[in-house]
Amino acid sequence: QQQVKQSPQSLIVQKGGISIINCAYENTAFDYFPWYQQFPGKGPALLIAIRPDVSEKKEGRFTISFNKSAKQFSLHIMDSQPGDSATYFCAMNSGGYQKVTFGTGTKLQVIP
């Protein structure tokens, strides 16, 4: 069963633009919301993560916005660069339980 819906499936952004990827979830038991970044030929790696007690977390050009009441969270990439071209997965963990639920992925291409 699909517990998280990620959109869009693919995204093309001009260099310097803002990339926005959205995820919506159903299960309110989740308490940790990471984003993973995957470059071609590599495994995913943690990019940034947020807990539901805050509405926003920023690390450099990457920001997670979290809307607990709407059960949605999104990744914003400011000043997008060609080096940001990768596949991004939203994910959710619950209660220290080690199992992670992943979104379907968004392939981002940043064009010069």
Add this chain to the structure above:
Amino acid sequence: DVKVTQSSRYLVKRTGEKVFLECVQDMDHENMFWYRQDPGLGLRLIYFSYDVKMKEKGDIPEGYSVSREKKERFSLILESASTNQTSMYLCASSKTGQETQYFGPGTRLLVL
């Protein structure tokens, strides 16, 4: 740095063959995971293990089995490979109490 290695980057097998995919992590992590990654479907959990000789089914265990005889090593077994098991297989590990999963580079398996 956490390192997760997978035995092969590319593998070509014939239908009906028994296939072994091996994963090794060097950070003494308790938890290990096998995912398959398919376009548009994201990462789907096949099996995971939270201790030596322990295993739990994930979301899509049919057609797969696993073995964890040592803490650092987690093997995925395809008893009789089928063409619908052609996919990218990703191994990951994590430490109990920490949410981050660390991924290997993946094995791209083609079943003919």
